[in-house]
Amino acid sequence: MSAITTGATSARTLRWRTPWLFLLPFLVLFVAIYVAPILFAFTQSLFTLQRDGLGLTAPTLAFDPFANYARVFGDAEFQASLGRVLLFGIVQVPIMLGLALLIALLIDSKSARGRGFFRMASFLPFAIPGVVAAVMWSFLYSPVTSPINGFLESAFGFSIPFFSDGLALWSVANVVTWVWTGYNMLIIYSALQTIPAETLEAAKIDGASATRIAWSIKIPMVRPALILTTVFSIIGSAQLFNEPTVLKSISGGAITSTYTPLMAAQSSVAAQNYPYAAAQSVVLAVLVGVASFVFFKLTSRGEQ
Amino acid sequence: MKKTALRSATLAGAVAVGLALTACSGGADTTSAASGPAEIDFWGWAPGYAEAVDAYNASQDAVVVNYEEISPGAKGGYEKMLNAVTAGNAPCLGQVGYETLTSFAAQGALEDVSDIADANKDEFSAATWAAMSVGDAVYGAPVDQGPMALFYNTEVFDSLGIAVPTTWDEYQAAAQKIHAADPSKYISATYLNYDYAGFDWQAQAPWFGVEGESWKVSIDSAAGKKVADYWQGLVDEGLMSPAPMWDQSWYTGLGDGSIATHVGAVWIAGILKGSAPDGAGKWAVAPMPQWTAGDDVTGNVGGSGTAVLEGCDNPEAAWDFAHFMSTDADTFSALVETAGLYPAANDLLTLPVLSEGDDYFGGQNIYEVFAESSAQVAEGWVWGPNMPETVGFLDDSLSGAWAGTGTIADALATTQKKTVVGLEAQGLSVTE
Numbered sequence: 151m152s153a154i155t156t157g158a159t160s161a162r163t164l165r166w167r168t169p170w171l172f173l174l175p176f177l178v179l180f181v182a183i184y185v186a187p188i189l190f191a192f193t194q195s196l197f198t199l200q201r202d203g204l205g206l207t208a209p210t211l212a213f214d215p216f217a218n219y220a221r222v223f224g225d226a227e228f229q230a231s232l233g234r235v236l237l238f239g240i241v242q243v244p245i246m247l248g249l250a251l252l253i254a255l256l257i258d259s260k261s262a263r264g265r266g267f268f269r270m271a272s273f274l275p276f277a278i279p280g281v282v283a284a285v286m287w288s289f290l291y292s293p294v295t296s297p298i299n300g301f302l303e304s305a306f307g308f309s310i311p312f313f314s315d316g317l318a319l320w321s322v323a324n325v326v327t328w329v330w331t332g333y334n335m336l337i338i339y340s341a342l343q344t345i346p347a348e349t350l351e352a353a354k355i356d357g358a359s360a361t362r363i364a365w366s367i368k369i370p371m372v373r374p375a376l377i378l379t380t381v382f383s384i385i386g387s388a389q390l391f392n393e394p395t396v397l398k399s400i401s402g403g404a405i406t407s408t409y410t411p412l413m414a415a416q417s418s419v420a421a422q423n424y425p426y427a428a429a430q431s432v433v434l435a436v437l438v439g440v441a442s443f444v445f446f447k448l449t450s451r452g453e454q
Numbered sequence: 455m456k457k458t459a460l461r462s463a464t465l466a467g468a469v470a471v472g473l474a475l476t477a478c479s480g481g482a483d484t485t486s487a488a489s490g491p492a493e494i495d496f497w498g499w500a501p502g503y504a505e506a507v508d509a510y511n512a513s514q515d516a517v518v519v520n521y522e523e524i525s526p527g528a529k530g531g532y533e534k535m536l537n538a539v540t541a542g543n544a545p546c547l548g549q550v551g552y553e554t555l556t557s558f559a560a561q562g563a564l565e566d567v568s569d570i571a572d573a574n575k576d577e578f579s580a581a582t583w584a585a586m587s588v589g590d591a592v593y594g595a596p597v598d599q600g601p602m603a604l605f606y607n608t609e610v611f612d613s614l615g616i617a618v619p620t621t622w623d624e625y626q627a628a629a630q631k632i633h634a635a636d637p638s639k640y641i642s643a644t645y646l647n648y649d650y651a652g653f654d655w656q657a658q659a660p661w662f663g664v665e666g667e668s669w670k671v672s673i674d675s676a677a678g679k680k681v682a683d684y685w686q687g688l689v690d691e692g693l694m695s696p697a698p699m700w701d702q703s704w705y706t707g708l709g710d711g712s713i714a715t716h717v718g719a720v721w722i723a724g725i726l727k728g729s730a731p732d733g734a735g736k737w738a739v740a741p742m743p744q745w746t747a748g749d750d751v752t753g754n755v756g757g758s759g760t761a762v763l764e765g766c767d768n769p770e771a772a773w774d775f776a777h778f779m780s781t782d783a784d785t786f787s788a789l790v791e792t793a794g795l796y797p798a799a800n801d802l803l804t805l806p807v808l809s810e811g812d813d814y815f816g817g818q819n820i821y822e823v824f825a826e827s828s829a830q831v832a833e834g835w836v837w838g839p840n841m842p843e844t845v846g847f848l849d850d851s852l853s854g855a856w857a858g859t860g861t862i863a864d865a866l867a868t869t870q871k872k873t874v875v876g877l878e879a880q881g882l883s884v885t886e
Contacts, residue, residue, distance in 0.1 A: 198880075201560075203667040205839055205882045206588055208562020208764075221879075293696045293857070294703035315859075400698050403854025407846050421843035421876070422536060422561055 188435075195219070195429035199422075211425070218429035227408040228430060232437070234319060235410055239387035242323040247379055249327070250334035251372075255364050257335075258342040269339065273332035280329060284396035287325045292400055313397075318404035325393045330386070334379045341375035342368060377449050381442050388438045391416070491518045492771040495545030497535060499526045500597075500758070502792035503549070506785045510778050517771040519547075527551055527758075532558075532842065539563040539764050546766035547776060550594070551758040552585035553648050553837050558761065559588045560839040565762040566591040570773045577781060581831055582798035586759045594761035595776035596798035598789075600719030601827035602652050602742050602753045605726065608816065609736045610639065610714040618740045622684060625715075625743045629693040632714050640695035641688065642715050643704055644856040647845035648755055649718060655753030655835050657681045657745060662838040668883040669839060673848075673870040674863070680745075682862040689856060696857060705729040717742060719755035720824045724794025727814045735813065739820040742827060752827040754835070757798070796824055803828075838873065839882065847872040 170177075195218050197211040222228055257268050275283065290298055291312040299309035312321045345368060353363050369376075391412040398405040408414035411434045418427035496507065496519050507521040522545070525531045532554060538544035539561070550558055558564050571592045575583055582596035604625075606618060611628070614635050619625040629641035645653070654661065659677035663670035672678070688694050695713050697703040707713035709732030716722055726737055742752045760776035762769055779785060781799045789795045790807045797803060803825060811817040838844055851865035870886070877884050 201881045203883050204664065204669060205560050205877075205880070206556075209560075209880065289702065292701065292703050293698075294701075295706060313857075399853075400701055400703075401853070402696065402698070402857025403851065403859055404857075406850040408850070417843075417846055420533065420846060421840060422557075423843075423880075 191428040192432055194425050195432050197425045199425060218426050219433070221426065222429050222433050225414075227406075228411065228414050231408055231411045231414050232434075235387050235390055238319060238323060238390065239384055241320075242326060243380065243383040243387060245323075246327045246331050247334055247376065247383065249331050250379070251338055251369070251376070253331070253335045254338040254342055254372075255368060257339060258368070259360060259364075261360075269336070272335055275329050275331075276333040278329070280392040281396060283329050284325055284393045287328075287393075288397050288400050291321060291397065293402060313401040313404040315404065318401060322390070322393050322397060322405075325397075326386075326390070330383070334383070337379050338372055338375050341372040345371050377446075381445060384441055384445060385438055388434060388441070491516055492768050493517075494519045494547060494768065494771050494775060496521050496547040496760070496775070497524045497531070497545045498547075498549030498760075499524055499531055500549060500789070500793050500795065502789045502795075503779075505788055505792070506779045507775075509782070509785045509788075510775050513778070513782075517774060519775050527554060528842075535763065536561055536563055542765060544763045544765055546763060546768065546772040547594070547760050548763050549597075549758050550761040551648075551756060552582070552596075553651070553756075553841050555586060555593060555759070555761065556588055556837045556839055557841045559591070559593060563764050564591075564593040565764050565766050565769055566593065567762050567769045567773055568592040570770055571595065571777075574777055574781075577800060578798050579800060579828070581754070581833070582757065582759070585757065586761070594759045595773070595780045596757070596759040597780050598721075598757050598795035599798050599828060599831075600652075600721060600754050600756035601796065601824050601831055602656065602717060602719050602755055603820075603823045603827050604715060604717050604740045604742055605722055605737055606715040606740060607711050607713075607733065607736050608738045610711050619743050620741070621747050622743045622745055626684075626688060626693075628714075629688055630691070633691075633693050639712050639714060640707075641693055641713075642717065643695040643697040643707060643713050644699050644853065645685075645717075646699060646849050646852055649699060650848070650852060652719065652753040652755040653681045653685070653717070654678050655755075655832055656742060656751055657753075658751070658832050658834060660835045661844070662836045663834075664836060665885055668885045669877060670885050671838070671870060671874050671877070672886070673844075673873065674866040678866055679863050682866055686855070686862045689858065689862070694856065698853070709733045711736070719757075720796040720821075720827075721756060721794045723812075723815070723820060727794075733814075735816050737815055738818050739815060739823045741823060750826075750830045751832050752830045754831045759798070796821070796828070838877075840873075840876065843876050844869060844873045847876075 196213060196215040198214045198217045199209040200212045201207075201209045253268070253272050256262060257265050262268070278286075290296060293313070296309075296312070303309050311317060349367060349371075350363060353367055358366070389412055390410040394405050394409045395413060395416075398407070398409070407417045411430060415427045415430040415434070418424075418430060494517055496503075498521070504521050504523065507519045511518055524534055527550070532550075535544060535548045535550075536558070544563075550564075555564075568587075568591055571594075574595075575592075578596050579599065582599050583592075586592060586594050586596050604619070610632060611618065614631055616628050616631055617624075619628050625641070632639050632641055651661065654677075657677050657680065659672070659675050659681060661671070661673045661678075663672060685694075695704075695707055697707050697713065704713065708716065708726060709730035711733075716726075723739070726733060741750070744751065760779060762772050762776070766772050779789075780797070781802065783802060783805060786795070786797055786799070786802050787805055787807045790797070790805065796808075797805070802808075808821040808825075809819060811819050848865060848869040851860055851868045852862065854860045855862045855865045874884050874886060
């Protein structure tokens with residue numbers, strides 16, 4: 151009796167243990183690198199720095215769960231930065247993905263020549279590290295020595311104020327588009343390769359033109375790839391940091407230290423206010439999560 | 455299973471802590487000959503520090519200094535140090551700029567070494583010693599200082615027959631002549647954060663002060679507004695180059711004569727030589743222009759010291775090295791040559807390397823000008839308790855003002871307002 155019970159228990163334990171044992175390497179890394187920092191940031195955001203008088207000793211942390219969040223929602227600069235990346239996303243993401251889709255379709259089309267070259271050429275900007283690309287563009291945009299403006303001025307007598315109030319955001323968008331279009335193109339292009347040849351052939355036999363095939367067959371069939379790249383791009387827009395940070399020093403004040411939400415959080419870190427930086431990050435993460443979720447919901451509703 | 459994992463993690467942690475403790479006690483014990491030399495870690499970024507550390511290690515057997523080069527303070531180095539202090543694994547010594555020292559003290563990141571250091575107080579200039587102290591606490595050894603002067607392009611000035619300006623009025627007149635003669639040439643370019651602060655320092659318009667137990671914030675003082683309005687006038691007349699300081703276009707302008715002057719600290723000499731080689735033989739140095747003819751008041755930009763960081767278990771050994779690097783004649787001569795540092799220690803002002811002509815400056819011995827300037831730096835300048843935050847606010851609006859959006863005076867007023875709000879939000883006592 152007792153022997154049977156023990157046997158059953160150990161079998162059950164084993165059944166219960168084995169999957170966890172296999173999951174362990176992943177779980178340990180996931181918890182250590184992903185869950186723990188998020189929990190830590192969230193916990194940090196519930197405290198505020200406290201000092202008194204001249205404050206010439208280390209500040210203490212006081213538990214005040216709403217103070218940082220109240221400040222985030224009253225912080226006009228942080229809200230402006232959120233509005234800025236929202237506008238950026240609404241305009242830049244469709245342009246970039248439209249371009250990526252167009253290039254992918256062109257390279258994929260039957261009559262395309264030099265396919266390998268064009269695929270490589272449009273992907274190349276992505277191979278350049280983001281910061282290096284931004285530094286390169288900062289030379290092109292420089293208020294004093296911009297070769298673009300140098301050419302425009304000598305040829306047509308005008309120059310582009312890259313960092314005027316109205317243009318600064320789009321100068322940044324241009325750099326981001328330049329870097330990321332090829333990457334998104336490649337994802338869409340791979341999806342195009344999975345469309346069965348019979349489907350395309352059937353359409354052709356039915357007399358569909360190349361444009362018609364692209365519009366009615368290819369684009370609907372790469373829809374999952376388009377949704378994926380859109381979600382990546384939404385997240386990328388919200389986390390805009392490298393390009394504006396590099397361009398900041400030559401922007402004549404158009405790009406401030408709180409230009410994007412991540413730059414604002416970074417400024418809080420530089421000012422040694424980690425709890426406030428944590429609160430800003432948590433708010434941004436929640437908003438991005440909501441935006442991605444809503445986008446998924448909207449697109450899956452369209453499917454039904 | 456979970457428990458086992460937890461237990462082994464705890465064990466690993468305990469072992470690590472144990473090792474760390476052993477390492478620490480190994481370091482602390484070292485004054486006794488038996489346990490070998492004391493080990494001191496030192497983080498900095500100035501060129502030449504690695505060689506200074508080698509020279510110290512070769513000069514004696516009691517202490518071994520391990521130098522690690524980190525990013526310059528404002529480019530992440532300070533964050534790295536403060537994070538290390540929070541994590542409890544900071545080095546004993548770190549390079550800290552004078553403008554940031556008070557901010558470090560306000561994070562509780564520094565160790566008061568006045569017991570050990572006060573004996574050497576008289577070896578350093580009063581201003582730099584004060585820059586490494588807050589009240590009676592002394593946090594490290596001053597290394598260099600940044601007395602200001604006027605760097606000017608002799609080719610531009612001579613070709614137009616303009617005399618070297620001695621007052622700010624003459625400087626403005628020179629700016630008008632230079633730009634009128636050649637619209638692609640400007641008197642100077644943009645000045646941000648601490649480089650701008652040098653002007654307010656000269657004008658005796660300190661940004662901060664201490665009144666009893668409160669911080670006095672006076673960034674938009676009347677004296678400061680006078681300085682702001684002066685530069686605003688030059689911007690409005692279109693006499694200032696839009697080249698952002700430290701940008702490639704700035705270096706190019708300094709090299710090709712389109713930026714005719716720079717009013718800055720002694721270490722600008724090193725920047726010119728290193729990054730504007732085309733300007734060789736054309737540049738010269740003259741005393742800083744004055745607000746009132748006949749005055750001799752200057753400001754200071756930059757300069758840093760070797761600070762003892764919180765948690766250092768062997769401040770005696772740390773101080774021994776810091777003092778050596780700041781006062782050893784051979785070591786500092788090398789620092790003058792590689793990093794263009796101008797010594798904070800009084801005895802070093804007569805170093806042979808500081809009395810030689812320099813070909814880049816047409817054979818002029820520029821240090822004569824800076825020796826004078828060093829003695830004339832205005833007193834009463836105080837740095838605030840969170841300078842990274844304050845200059846962040848300032849640069850956001852000041853860079854706009856140089857480019858023509860907003861004014862410099864407004865930038866100072868905005869910075870004042872935001873700084874007060876920022877300090878009060880953390881419970882500091884502030885008066886305006």
